[in-house]
Amino acid sequence: MDRDVLLHMKNINKQYPGVKALNNVELIVSRGKVHALMGENGAGKSTLIKVLTGVETMDSGEVILDGETIVINSPAEANHKGVSTVYQELDLIPDLSICENIFLGREIRKNSFIDWKETERRADEILKSMGIDVNVNDILSTKSTAIQQMVSIARAISINAKLVVLDEPTSSLDSSEVQILFQVIRDLKARGISVIFITHRLDEVFEMSDEMSILKDGELVATSKTENITRLEMVSKMIGMDASSIVSYRKAYNDSKIKDEAIVKGIDLVAKPKVNGQNIEVRKGEILGLAGLLGSGRTELIRLIFGADYLSSGHFEVNGEKTKIHNTRAAIKNKIAYCSEDRKSEGIIPYMSVRENLTLAIMGSISRFGLLSRREQNKIVDKYIKALKIKVSNPNQPIRSLSGGNQQKVLLARWLCAHPELLILDEPTRGIDVGAKKEILDLVEQLAEDGISVLMVSSELEELVQSCDRVQVIKDGKTVGGLKNEAITVSAIMDKIAHGAVIN
Amino acid sequence: MVAPLKERLNRDIVINRLIDYSPLMVLFFIVIVNVIFTPNFASVNTLRNLAIQVTSSLLVALGMTWVIASGGIDISVGSVMALVSMVSAKLVGIGAVQSITIGIITGILSGVLAGAIIAKFNIQPIIVTLSLMIGIRGVAQIINDSKILRLDSPEYVFIGRHRIFGEIPIQVVIAFVAIIIMYFISSRMVFGRKIQAVGENHKATELVGINTFVVKIGIYATCAFLASIAGVIDTARISASDANILGSMIELDAIAAVAIGGTPMNGGKPNIIGTVFGALIIQVITTMVNMNNISFEYSLILKAIIIILALWAQRFLHSKR
Incomplete structure (x- = not known):
């Protein structure tokens, strides 16, 4: 292969107790190229990156950067050698300002004091070059996730890296922000910096990457120039399945299962600044999708329906009757269930077992005088582990030891066993690998078949196209359009987002 | 990935067992050392004294276990003991049972107050209970003009002095019952799960429909209730109430017992049995120092070392899982 190689990782092995995480993996990244690192959850992408960035040490293997064999023992050392990483879970300090975060640990000094003027100037310069217009003295936590992500990237850029690793940088960005990020990546390329790019969104891979490597179960299964591989080939390599079984899928519409009566109706809902007089109506047995850019007020709207946030005006009707949903318990009493977009901080109880996580919402109703019935719990847990094909070796294991997809299934089961009439799902497939994604979407459709209404928010428009009977498009806290059945296409949704006018 | 997961799980289980049993092993080690080196350590008398002395800090530590498991802390427990002691001693003229009941209710109310403030206004528990610690001690002192009240x-006094069958002190029985009830609720009842859920992930707990406000009040009220009983026992034992010193610094022993016992300090599963061993370890060290005529100050240093070691071991084991 004659190409200008920047990074060559050779025969990398890493053994965790009981798991061969990396088995003779080879990774070759060209200079000034975007290299996509693909694979399902647990394929070894993160471990490989951790080895590269000094978070984990490899058992054997060789890392050659710029023709020189290097040993990296800590993230600081990796930074020093020109390898910088933006992690999936943001590792910034929320209570510090943006510029403090960018230069954290590498403060610019003058006479042994921090030179704030220079810090601000340089932070501002970097962010401006990325096309981000913010006040660098603002506290980070007051900014959206997207901005925080950009700050994290700015930090990586600021160390004059030769190689920047982006671990799922786009998972919390909306499409316009993704474009800004891509522009930033193109700039990096132009400066001769290589980028390793990890993402679950397949479109992005084909839009951005020049070359790619695919891992499966800790082994390298393919490496190629992006132009020489098709989408189908890539997906089938990732999941190790025949490509023919993954056809572009589109649901057959069946209006008969949807009843005319609304199960939950929200009227003139207001909760400033993200919900500005919204109307929403979910009918029996339908899957209603909410589309809109990140920050358009999608999540805020559904949180209101679940009583998780304060409603300043407007009211709800449940099964045609005016109902107060002033807290989550009131919502649950009205048979409404909600899975948050943030599995980690609003979903799982990490050290609790799968069994207890799964039965958390119905604990009270399957107990007698507050006494837990292990037998009753097991019955429910066994049923849902089977029904949802949750991969656990033992329901007593802590939920945090499961993969993202399986955690999500447990959280779905947590609500399904409470037999809701309306299930609200916020980004149900975020951070989940391709196989599990399909399973979850299939499950959602099955639920609707069984007569449960589903209200779903997703940033991945294909998912909405695939699953929804109706899509409501939201912009700046207001509804700007609705689509039904065959009219639901990605381009139609985008068009509504771009051009739709307020209709309520 | 199924097979490797299983193996990792086994390792998880081994480490969890190590976490569970480490306080027991430490206690065992200290006792063995004492049996060998401390004269008269291995006697019924020593054992009984040890049991009597550990009772109040143990009761407080049991309540503290829940508080810490829920992600909080309660440093007002010593002042609550003093308040309960004073109220019940002052009112003893209306009958011991009545005055003790009123005293304990007063104590529980202070716990309800602490829990309500913490849950409703989302103020850090250490600040809320710090102000209660100062304020309640003040109230207790005012009741008898900061003077000792003889009982x-x-x-x-019966509660502090009586021996069942001439051998077993009543307070030991009370402590034993408290341990069993607290263990049972923590491990077998819905409320125990709610404590852990609140401590590990407050937002998720709220979203799953658990009333975290009520749960927190229940936790702090229970903690105050157990501290109240400890206050009554201590008052009965010395047959006097001294609001100036009764229960002072006991929160530190209690927190240390919880820490040694392995309940995660930033919230998680309440480890009641661990706390029992933790309280015993601290008491045995104190006793050991006393019986060997080493001055009290040294026992403080020794305790500090043991606590740091225990926390370090906990951190180490947790990082492995």
Whole structure:
């Protein structure tokens, strides 16, 4: 292969107790190229990156950067050698300002004091070059996730890296922000910096990457120039399945299962600044999708329906009757269930077992005088582990030891066993690998078949196209359009987002 | 990935067992050392004294276990003990049972107050209970002008002095019952799960429909209730109420016992049995120092070392899982 190689990782092995995480993996990244690192959850992408960035040490293997064999023992050392990483879970300090975060640990000094003027100037310069217009003295936590992500990237850029690793940088960005990020990546390329790019969104891979490597179960299964591989080939390599079984899928519409009566109706809902007089109506047995850019007020709207946030005006009707949903318990009493977009901080109880996580919402109703019935719990847990094909070796294991997809299934089961009439799902497939994604979407459709209404928010428009009977498009806290059945296409949704006018 | 997961799980289980049993092993080690080196350590008398002395800090530590498991802390427990002691001693004229009941209710109310403030206004528990610690101690001192109140009620003193079958002190039985109830609720009842859920992930707990406000009040009220009983026992034992010193610094022993016992300090599963061993370890160290005529100050240093070691071991084991 004659190409200008920047990074060559050779025969990398890493053994965790009981798991061969990396088995003779080879990774070759060209200079000034975007290299996509693909694979399902647990394929070894993160471990490989951790080895590269000094978070984990490899058992054997060789890392050659710029023709020189290097040993990296800590993230600081990796930074020093020109390898910088933006992690999936943001590792910034929320209570510090943006510029403090960018230069954290590498403060610019003058006479042994921090030179704030220079810090601000340089932070501002970097962010401006990325096309981000913010006040660098603002506290980070007051900014959206997207901005925080950009700050994290700015930090990586600021160390004059030769190689920047982006671990799922786009998972919390909306499409316009993704474009800004891509522009930033193109700039990096132009400066001769290589980028390793990890993402679950397949479109992005084909839009951005020049070359790619695919891992499966800790082994390298393919490496190629992006132009020489098709989408189908890539997906089938990732999941190790025949490509023919993954056809572009589109649901057959069946209006008969949807009843005319609304199960939950929200009227003139207001909760400033993200919900500005919204109307929403979910009918029996339908899957209603909410589309809109990140920050358009999608999540805020559904949180209101679940009583998780304060409603300043407007009211709800449940099964045609005016109902107060002033807290989550009131919502649950009205048979409404909600899975948050943030599995980690609003979903799982990490050290609790799968069994207890799964039965958390119905604990009270399957107990007698507050006494837990292990037998009753097991019955429910066994049923849902089977029904949802949750991969656990033992329901007593802590939920945090499961993969993202399986955690999500447990959280779905947590609500399904409470037999809701309306299930609200916020980004149900975020951070989940391709196989599990399909399973979850299939499950959602099955639920609707069984007569449960589903209200779903997703940033991945294909998912909405695939699953929804109706899509409501939201912009700046207001509804700007609705689509039904065959009219639901990605381009139609985008068009509504771009051009739709307020209709309520 | 199924097979490797299983193996990792086994390792998880081994480490969890290590976490569970480490306080027991430490206690065992210290006791063995004492049996060998401390004269008269291995005697019924020593054992009984040890049991009597550990009772109040143990009761407080049991309540503290829940508080810490829920992600909080309660440093007002010592002041609550003093308040309960004073109220019940002052009112003893209306009958021991009545005065003790009123005293304990007063104590529980302070716990309800702490829980309500913490849950409703989302203020850090250490600040809320710090102000209660100062304020409640003040109230307790005002009741008898900061003077010691002697207790001349045989019924009240009975709790501190009586031995069942001439051997087993009543307070030891009380502590034993408290351990069993607390363990049972923590491990077998819905409320125990709610404590852990609140401590590990407050937002998720709220979203799953658990009333975290009520749960927190229940936790702090229970903690105050157990501290109240400890206050009554201590008052009965010395047959006097001294609001100036009763229960002071006991929160530190209690927190240390919880820490040694392995309940995660930033919230998680309440480890009641661990706390029992933790309280015993601290008491055995104190006793050991006393019986070997080493001055009290040294026991403080020794305790500090043991606590740091225990926390370090906990951190180490947790990082492995």
